[in-house]
Amino acid sequence: MIQLIKGFKDILPEEISLWQEIEAAAREMFENFGYREIRLPIVEKSELFARSIGDTTDIVEKEMYTFDDGRRGLVTLRPEATASVVRSYIQHKMAAEDPIRKFYTIGPMFRRERPQKGRYRQFYQIDAEVFGIASPLIDAQIILMLVSLFERLEVTDVSAHINCLGCPTCRPFFQKALYSLLEAKKDALCENCVRRSEKNPLRTLDCKVPSCREALAEAPSILDFLCSDCKTHFDTVKQLLDKQNIHYQVDRHLVRGLDYYTRTAFEILTTSLGAQNAVAGGGRYDGLVQALGGPSVPAIGFAIGFDRLAEILSQTRTAAAKRPKIYMAPLGETCRTLAFEWACALNLSGVPTEMDFEDRNLKHHMKRADKFHAAHALIFGDNELTQGHAVLRNMETREQKEIPIVNLVTHIINLIR
Ligand code: HAM
Numbered sequence: 187m188i189q190l191i192k193g194f195k196d197i198l199p200e201e202i203s204l205w206q207e208i209e210a211a212a213r214e215m216f217e218n219f220g221y222r223e224i225r226l227p228i229v230e231k232s233e234l235f236a237r238s239i240g241d242t243t244d245i246v247e248k249e250m251y252t253f254d255d256g257r258r259g260l261v262t263l264r265p266e267a268t269a270s271v272v273r274s275y276i277q278h279k280m281a282a283e284d285p286i287r288k289f290y291t292i293g294p295m296f297r298r299e300r301p302q303k304g305r306y307r308q309f310y311q312i313d314a315e316v317f318g319i320a321s322p323l324i325d326a327q328i329i330l331m332l333v334s335l336f337e338r339l340e341v342t343d344v345s346a347h348i349n350c351l352g353c354p355t356c357r358p359f360f361q362k363a364l365y366s367l368l369e370a371k372k373d374a375l376c377e378n379c380v381r382r383s384e385k386n387p388l389r390t391l392d393c394k395v396p397s398c399r400e401a402l403a404e405a406p407s408i409l410d411f412l413c414s415d416c417k418t419h420f421d422t423v424k425q426l427l428d429k430q431n432i433h434y435q436v437d438r439h440l441v442r443g444l445d446y447y448t449r450t451a452f453e454i455l456t457t458s459l460g461a462q463n464a465v466a467g468g469g470r471y472d473g474l475v476q477a478l479g480g481p482s483v484p485a486i487g488f489a490i491g492f493d494r495l496a497e498i499l500s501q502t503r504t505a506a507a508k509r510p511k512i513y514m515a516p517l518g519e520t521c522r523t524l525a526f527e528w529a530c531a532l533n534l535s536g537v538p539t540e541m542d543f544e545d546r547n548l549k550h551h552m553k554r555a556d557k558f559h560a561a562h563a564l565i566f567g568d569n570e571l572t573q574g575h576a577v578l579r580n581m582e583t584r585e586q587k588e589i590p591i592v593n594l595v596t597h598i599i600n601l602i603r
Contacts, residue, residue, distance in 0.1 A: 193299070193307030195493075204496055204503060208339060209292060212312045212490070215335045219327070221288040221314055226270040228294065232260040238269040238474055240445025242386040249297040263296035266444070267313040268471070268487055269478075275317055276480035285318035285483050292492070304459040304494050312495075314468075315487035317475065322419050325450045325470065325486060326426030332454065332466060332488055333432050341456075341498055344465060346433065348452040349409070349440035350420035351388075354473065356413035361387050363406045374401035391441040407438035416449055423450055446471040450486065458498045465498065466490040511602050513560035513581075514541035515551035517567030524571075525564075531595045537602055555581055562602070564589070 190196065197205060213223075232252050239245050251263040264270055271289055274280075280287055291313050299305055314331070316324055329346060336344050352360060368375065368383040368390060375383070379390040379398050390402060412420065427434055434452075442451050451469035459465075468488025475483040512532060516525035525541050532539040540558050542551065548565065555563040559581075566576035575588040578598070589597050 191307070193301035193305075195306060195308075200507070201496065201500065203507070204499055205492070208492065208495055208499065209312070211339055212290070212292070212335060215331060215338065216288075216290040216314055219288070219331050221290045221316075224271065224274065224289040224291050225293070226264075226267065226274055226291060228264055228296075229261050230264055230270055230273065231258075232262040234269050234273055234478070235262055235265060238272065238444075238446050238478060239266065240386065242382050242389055243443060243445055245297060245443065249299055251296050251298060265297045266295055267291050267293070267311055267489060268315060268444075268446070268474075271313070271315045271487075272474055272478055272480070272485070275483075276475060276478055281318070281475075281481045281483050285481070287317045288315070290314045304463055304491075304497060306493060310492035311489040312492050313487065313489040315485060317485045318483050319486070320472070320484040322422040322450075323426065325419075325423045326430065326432075328468070328486055328488060329423075329427060329434070329452055330430050330432055332468075332490070335490075336454065336465075339495070339499060340502075341465075341495070343458045343498070344454050344456045345435060346452060346454055347437040347440055348423070348427075348434050348450065349437050350412060350416055350423075350449050351441065351447050351451050351469070352408050352412055352416050353448050356411050356416055357388075357408065360406065360408045360411035363411065364388070364390070367402070367405055371401040374398070386445065388441050388445075391439050392443050402439075405439065409436075409438050419449055442467060442469060446474045446477075448472045452488070454490075456494075456498060458501060459494060463494065464491070465494045507559075508538060509559045509561060510538045510540040511561045512537060512539040512598065513551070513555035513558055513563045514539060515548065515555065515563045515565040516541070517548060517565070519545065520568065521566050521571065524566075528564075528595055528598075532598060535595065535599055537599060564598070566591075 235250060236246050245265045250265055252260050255261045294308050295311050296308050298307055301307060316328060333346055364387045365383060368387055372380060374397050376393060376395040376398050379393050382389045391405060440451055440453060447469040449470040453464045454466040456463055456465045466488055470486040472484040475485060514525035514529050516522045522545060529539045529541045540560060542554055561581060563579045563581055564576050565579060570576050571591060574591050576591060578587045578589050
């Protein structure tokens with residue numbers, strides 16, 4: 187038997203209603219805050235991700251699904267959505283008309299990570315991005331929107347962690363200080379961290395190897411190196427969140443796994459999935475639009491791990507499958523053809539109706555109606571047809587009612603809706 191590939195998964199019909207509920211809540215929340223949906227390709231030029239996420243990140247160094255597409259060169263299954271949203275914003279010259287744009291997009295992403303609980307090679311993100319607003323007000327608002335969505339979905343075991351990653355003015359001072367520590371602790375660091383120390387020392391703070399974590403526990407924090415603009419920006423974000431009663435923790439070592447961030451960075455963490463895990467993450471990326479060839483436009487965004495959020499919610503919710511309102515229980519060939527016609531008409535009229543497509547006896551029909559948790563069964567054989575009515579049985583109370591055969595569909599619609 188051919189099985190699915192490890193790290194990939196099926197989202198089965200039993201799970202789908204929860205996914206739909208999450209998606210509907212996110213759409214409603216985002217639309218209310220003025221975000222508009224954008225749908226982007228799953229495949230982009232590899233260069234787009236290398237230049238935006240950073241070529242010394244885990245994602246670009248080892249997790250991308252990349253292949254040679256002949257004349258088009260190297261292409262990659264998107265590992266995240268931000269780079270594509272930025273590419274689209276630049277390509278369609280959106281800044282010329284109005285630099286302020288808010289987007290959301292929902293879809294599959296691909297990273298060749300080591301599969302484990304909550305970590306897949308194809309996973310889904312609910313992503314939101316804002317362009318053209320430099321004010322810390324939008325940082326606070328986007329975090330408020332994200333936290334409120336979790337609250338609305340009644341996800342309780344989550345905490346917001348925030349940090350400020352500085353800007354091109356102040357970050358080099360921090361990088362220098364961090365590099366000195368890395369040099370001193372070289373022997374305790376993993377191969378990756380040693381290699382990245384010089385080119386991208388910030389990455390070492392994101393390393394999960396225990397010896398690196400231990401060696402860097404006392405690492406300096408970027409917060410001690412912020413320039414006055416970054417400091418004011420971060421202080422204002424915190425004050426705004428306090429005013430809005432949004433609880434958060436400042437995590438002095440939070441760096442995120444992608445290189446494009448500047449200033450505010452944040453993650454929503456949960457313990458519901460075993461070890462502490464991020465169910466969402468994001469931040470400001472004021473330099474990315476320009477770095478990818480666009481105008482100088484600030485931006486901020488986040489992505490929610492859809493699979494992880496669905497997993498958390500599935501621990502407390504049982505998804506209710508859609509129940510048919512009518513189960514057709516025809517007895518005999520003539521009645522089965524009629525049941526087929528009525529079932530089609532009822533389904534098209536918005537009355538969910540099920541039937542068995544084989545010839546069955548009454549006992550079988552009742553068993554199936556119960557299995558489907560149908561609200562009613564419509565029972566009719568040749569006798570009922572001659573008498574001009576069918577029997578509508580309430581499957582819960584077992585109460586029965588006669589329904590005229592003439593205009594039966596209309597009678598049922600009037601009764602049921
Ligand atoms: P990220 O932190 O790489 O950020 O991913 C965001 C979320 O996607 C994570 O917090 C996690 O819940 C989920 N996620 C990531 N990898 C996996 C995986 N292998 N399996 C399951 N879930 C996963 C970004 O992708 C940025 N583009 C977010 C952003 C938007 N920043 C600014 N705008």
